[in-house]
Amino acid sequence: MDVTITPLVIAVCPSLYLKDPETSKLGKRIVAGAIDLVDEIGLEQFTFRKLAVRVGTTEASVYRYFENKHKLLLYLVMWYWGWMDHRLTAALAGLPTAEDRLRRAIRLLTETVAEDSDFSHVNEVKLNRIVVAESLKVYLTRAVDEDNRQGAFQYYKQLVERVSGIIREVNPTFAYPHMLVTTIIEGGHLQRHFSHHLPRITDAPRDGEDAVVCFFTHLAFKTIS
Amino acid sequence: MDVTITPLVIAVCPSLYLKDPETSKLGKRIVAGAIDLVDEIGLEQFTFRKLAVRVGTTEASVYRYFENKHKLLLYLVMWYWGWMDHRLTAALAGLPTAEDRLRRAIRLLTETVAEDSDFSHVNEVKLNRIVVAESLKVYLTRAVDEDNRQGAFQYYKQLVERVSGIIREVNPTFAYPHMLVTTIIEGGHLQRHFSHHLPRITDAPRDGEDAVVCFFTHLAFKTIS
DNA sequence: GCCGGCACAATAGTAATGCTATCACTTTGC
DNA sequence: GCAAAGTGATAGCATTACTATTGTGCCGGC
Numbered sequence: 001m002d003v004t005i006t007p008l009v010i011a012v013c014p015s016l017y018l019k020d021p022e023t024s025k026l027g028k029r030i031v032a033g034a035i036d037l038v039d040e041i042g043l044e045q046f047t048f049r050k051l052a053v054r055v056g057t058t059e060a061s062v063y064r065y066f067e068n069k070h071k072l073l074l075y076l077v078m079w080y081w082g083w084m085d086h087r088l089t090a091a092l093a094g095l096p097t098a099e100d101r102l103r104r105a106i107r108l109l110t111e112t113v114a115e116d117s118d119f120s121h122v123n124e125v126k127l128n129r130i131v132v133a134e135s136l137k138v139y140l141t142r143a144v145d146e147d148n149r150q151g152a153f154q155y156y157k158q159l160v161e162r163v164s165g166i167i168r169e170v171n172p173t174f175a176y177p178h179m180l181v182t183t184i185i186e187g188g189h190l191q192r193h194f195s196h197h198l199p200r201i202t203d204a205p206r207d208g209e210d211a212v213v214c215f216f217t218h219l220a221f222k223t224i225s
Numbered sequence: 226m227d228v229t230i231t232p233l234v235i236a237v238c239p240s241l242y243l244k245d246p247e248t249s250k251l252g253k254r255i256v257a258g259a260i261d262l263v264d265e266i267g268l269e270q271f272t273f274r275k276l277a278v279r280v281g282t283t284e285a286s287v288y289r290y291f292e293n294k295h296k297l298l299l300y301l302v303m304w305y306w307g308w309m310d311h312r313l314t315a316a317l318a319g320l321p322t323a324e325d326r327l328r329r330a331i332r333l334l335t336e337t338v339a340e341d342s343d344f345s346h347v348n349e350v351k352l353n354r355i356v357v358a359e360s361l362k363v364y365l366t367r368a369v370d371e372d373n374r375q376g377a378f379q380y381y382k383q384l385v386e387r388v389s390g391i392i393r394e395v396n397p398t399f400a401y402p403h404m405l406v407t408t409i410i411e412g413g414h415l416q417r418h419f420s421h422h423l424p425r426i427t428d429a430p431r432d433g434e435d436a437v438v439c440f441f442t443h444l445a446f447k448t449i450s
Numbered sequence: 451g452c453c454g455g456c457a458c459a460a461t462a463g464t465a466a467t468g469c470t471a472t473c474a475c476t477t478t479g480c
Numbered sequence: 481g482c483a484a485a486g487t488g489a490t491a492g493c494a495t496t497a498c499t500a501t502t503g504t505g506c507c508g509g510c
Contacts, residue, residue, distance in 0.1 A: 136415075139422070175431050179436070180440075180444075182426055197364070202404055202407070
């Protein structure tokens with residue numbers, strides 16, 4: 001058996017950084033530290049000064065890698081979608097029917113990431129929490145159009161396109177595959193967030209299953225049927 | 226015919242303001258000015274100093290009404306949900322079947338607000354755009370739990386509860402009515418936002434209909450069937 | 451009509467944040 | 481061994497978020 005670990009290379013759009021953090025030790029410490037710190041204190045409280053202290057460097061050095069905290073968040077979120085796209089591809093490879101693949105994809109997209117793959121300096125469990133709690137802010141900005149023009153959302157679009165393709169396989173006449181995919185992804189995050197903070201506007205799980213996964217699986221298959 | 230205009234009184238949770246803006250001329254100018262300004266420049270660029278200049282008052286005076294811009298946004302968003310709840314109640318009153326009422330509710334919640342009712346100092350068209358573009362930030366904050374404990378989200382919860390009730394009328398065995406409602410509301414906003422800024426991850430409307438309204442109506446009825 | 455209180459204007463000021471600049475030292479690549 | 485690049489250290493400025501102080505006009509109560 002081949003035990004070579006495929007080096008997980010996720011090439012985030014260069015417009016998101018000034019200097020590629022993957023190319024230096026400090027860069028990786030900055031990314032890893034940012035994930036720790038945003039997960040701990042939230043994006044609002046997060047500043048480059050605090051990050052610098054945490055990582056044991058200076059504010060100016062952080063600014064050599066990232067323009068500002070919005071770009072850094074965008075970098076993290078798009079890294080996540082690049083990673084998720086790899087994961088998805090691997091998980092769906094062996095599945096025979098489009099229905100199976102769709103079911104598996106929805107599960108992967110809506111369930112909580114439970115274990116750190118330890119491939120890289122990135123802690124995927126923490127990153128998943130960040131994505132759930134903060135990633136929508138990446139789109140809800142005046143800078144969306146500019147970021148979009150620079151190709152920042154490429155990995156996200158690619159993943160949405162992939163899952164839309166599966167939906168079209170299941171039902172070629174369904175008119176809204178993209179809207180369904182983004183509704184599942186972002187709706188999943190939101191329901192996860194609500195279940196922690198505003199439980200009264202969500203619903204209890206049935207049969208000990210994960211309510212979010214169940215709900216969106218049910219919703220998807222019914223909607224495209 | 227009775228031409229008395231019911232004065233639209235929306236009592237937003239007192240924890241959201243320091244001094245009720247409804248009780249003074251300046252308070253109303255602050256609220257109206259905030260809606261104009263956030264709609265124009267977005268929440269990120271919005272500051273109390275700019276608002277004060279726009280309204281012709283001072284920063285310190287604005288701070289007498291609202292603690293900070295997050296609370297002010299929360300005030301605006303909850304005013305919107307109070308207003309929407311009134312609207313919904315009025316629009317559903319005459320409809321005979323639960324299906325009709327659900328269909329109407331989904332339309333009201335997902336379509337764009339096209340005309341300013343002119344009842345008040347609040348411009349509902351602009352406020353609707355603000356809610357679409359910024360309201361999710363109200364929940365995606367470390368302060369959610371505290372805001373929630375103070376009852377800030379009351380109007381939102383009330384509206385979710387009302388629509389959930391209709392869903393239960395249509396299908397009493399459906400397990401996830403709340404999740405479905407919040408998915409429709411917030412998903413609707415997000416799709417509307419995406420259609421303006423990231424059209425490639427949405428879908429074109431069919432038959433000249435509004436794609437967002439169509440999609441969520443279809444999704445809802447299929448999901449609960 | 452006078453008085454007290456309130457709302458607001460005007461101004462000042464502090465601390466934190468976001469971001470830039472400079473310079474010296476060290477590591478790395480050739 | 482040298483040039484170039486990367487980093488640390490420090491300083492600094494503009495803006496933001498928020499608070500405090502003081503004076504003035506207005507309004508209602510007596």
